[in-house]
Amino acid sequence: MSNKLKLYLNAAKSAKIGIWELNLKKGSLYWDAVTRCILEVPEDFMPVQGSSIRFYTEGENRNRIKFLLDQAINEGIPFNDKFQITTDNNTIKYVECICQVAFKKGKPRRLLGTFQDITNEQNLINEMQLSVEKFSSIFSSANDAIFIFDISNGHIAECNPRTSELTGYTSNELVGLHNSELFPATYRDEIKNLLKQNTEKDNYLVSESYIQTKNGNIIPVEVASGKRFKVKDNTFLVCFFRDISERKRVETNMNKLSLAVSETTDTIIIADPNGKTAWANKAYLELTGFSLNEIIGYRPGHFSKGPETDKHTNAIMREAIRDKKSIKITILNYKKNKEKYWFDLNITPVFDKQNELINYIGVGRDVTAQKEKELELNKLLEVTNHQNNKLFNFAHIISHNIRSHTSNLAMVLEVMKDTDDVEEKLSYIDLFKEATEKLSETIEYLNEIITIQKSTNIEKTKIRLKDEIEKTKNTLSLIIKENQITISDNIPNDLTLFVVPAYLESILLNLFTNAIRYKCPKKETKLEISYEVNEQHTIINFKDNGLGIDLEKNGHKIFGMYKTFHGNHDARGIGLFITKNQIEAMKGKIEVESKVGIGSTFKIYLNEK
Structure with missing residues (x-):
């Protein structure tokens, strides 16, 4: 081998270019080490003519190499082409194969060629081609x-x-x-x-x-x-x-809408699908006193609820939001400074085209002035109804009781006028006296009730309840001893009430004497006095074990005037009526629990404000 050929072969090996040769006369095939390495065959692999065809990927690549080799062998046409091959280790590669033809006497005698692995370059070309195709597709569409x-x-x-x-x-x-x-x-x-x-x-x-x-x-x-x-x-x-x-166009419309929403006097608040505040307009912020940053991310009711907010209305509103339904309510809310205001609120859920909830929009209005007038009117109607009931009682007194007394007096006078017997006339004096006394008694009751009902600005005083109970017990000590009544209480010495002293004295006397008057003769009489306190009232309980009252039958008239239930000869039906009026004059109320044969409990609710 000449030095020039050696130099060429070494250069090819350094460039990782394989050398192959096919001797057509002898039918021998030669592969150098680089060619064997590219095809991943063993070093001792001995190629023969035609053995290389199996490495070319079946199909277009294999058909093309066969065609080109056939042209080179039979017609002496060289070629330079690129192919996909599968190596002995099943690795897919891309190669460039160059073939030159050596002639002797005008006929092809040898095929000389190079074999180079261009897999990396071809992959890069493929990627570039794919990128071009993708770009072209994106560019066009x-x-x-x-x-x-x-x-x-x-x-x-x-x-x-x-x-x-x-x-x-x-x-x-x-x-x-x-x-x-x-x-x-x-x-x-x-x-x-x-x-x-x-x-x-x-x-x-x-x-x-x-x-x-x-x-x-x-x-x-x-x-x-x-x-x-x-x-x-x-x-x-x-x-x-x-x-x-x-x-x-949408931005323009939104700007117009935003301007309208921002400047409207109605309050507008927008919440996300979870009910948390996303935005509120200026009117809402001015009404509540909060800034937008303070309320975003919180439920609107988080800050607006207070001690007098109606829990039932609040529950109805929460249920509607949970069910994604519209609702209109009027509710008492609180501002940042804890000032109360009445709020008329419409809540509407907003859905997208797929019927997915986007947000809630609440449009509200401060209706405090209207609501206060409404409450004032209702209170006035309540007072009017109450006064009408009182007038009915007075009408009953006047039309029945006073008329009865005056009729009795007229009858006695008529009888006295019709007789000339002096002794007989004198005998009617006692009847006349009795009738006048009853008339006087009725007028006194009427005056007392009128006095109570007219006292709109009665003055209250702080007193110790324990002392008042002891005073009443001392006043009635003889009656209590005579009727063998046991009176007990759990009232602490320091419990004070803000009341009208004269009214409390009358109330205690009435409740004590009722327990005595309607005691059960078959058992030892007891009166237990206890107390409890809630947010609005101090409650005094008077529990006896007397005759009891059939509330199902008489509950509606127990506090009426001249209503008696046991036929006692000394019962006049005026005590509980006066007691009720005195308690109500002090902004309180009275209730009763009773069972026949078991006893009664009178509950006095005193509002000490």
Whole structure:
């Protein structure tokens, strides 16, 4: 082997280029070490003519190498081509095979060639080809209009089909057109600066501008400039144009709506699907005293509830929100400074086209003035009804009791007038006296009740209940001893009440004497006095084990005037009526629990404010 040939072979080996030779006369095939390495066959592998064909991927690659080898052997035509092969280890590779033909006496005698692994290069080419195909697909089908500008002259070098839809120009008309022709005159400098900034600094910039179409229409667009790139010595810039006409229209409408919502006197609050505040208008913030930052992320009711907020109304509102239903309520809320206000609120859920909940919108109005008038009117109606009931009782007294007494007096006088017997006339004096006494008694009761009901500005005094109970027991000590009544209490010495002393004295006397008057003769009489305190009242309980009252039959008239239930000869039916009036005059109330044969418990609720 000559030195020149050795040098060539060593160079080929260094470049990882395989050498092969096919001797057509002898039918022998030679592969060097690089060729064996590419095909991943053992070092001692001995190739024979035709053994290389199996390495070429079955199909187009194998058919093509057979055809080219056949041409080289029979017609002496050389070739240079690229193929996909599968090595002895089942590795897929790409190779470049070059074949030269050596002739003798005009006939092909040897095929000499090189064999080079180009897998990495081919994979890169494949990837580039795929990228080109992807870019071409994206470029053609993109929703945005894409322009490629030649920076050297500002002309459009390429554009996608969407540009024609946006501008009204055909692709042929756009290519070669200067970019300034796309914009109204007032916006050309703005776009020129945008392109200049991107070209000089290679920035990704987004801005809004306007396109002027072929027929002169002005369309708002969003312009996004991409990266610049070079092809040979020319620099190009990719720009994306998006029609934002609809967005601008929506923004305009939203701005108008936002202005209306912000300036309306009605309060508006928007909550997310979880019911948490996302936004509120100025009217809501001014009404409640909160800032937007203080309420965002919280449920609107988190800050507005207070001790007098109606729990039932609140529960109804929560249930409607949970069920994604509209609701209209009026509820007592609290401001940031704890001031109360009445709130008329409409809550409406908002859904998207897929019927998914987007948010809740609450539109409300401060109706404190109207509600206070309504409550005042209701209170007035309640007072009026109460007064009407009282007038009915007075009418009953006047029409029945006083008329009865005056009728009795008239009858006695008539009888006395009709007789001339002095002794007989004198005998009617006692009847006349009795009738006048009963009339006087009725008038006294009437005066006492009128006094109580007229006392709208009665003065209350702080007294110790324990002392008043002891005074009443001392006053009635003889009666208590005579009737063998046991009276016990758990009233602490320091329990004080804010009451009208004269009224409390009368109430205690009435309840003590009732327990005595209606005792059960078959058992030892007991009266137990206890107390309890809630948020609004101090409650005094008077529990006896007397005759009891059938509340199902007589409960509706137990506190009526002249109502008696046991036929006692000394019962006048006025004590509980007066007691009820005295307690109500002090803004309290009285209730009774009773069972026949078991006893009664009178519960006195005293409002000490």
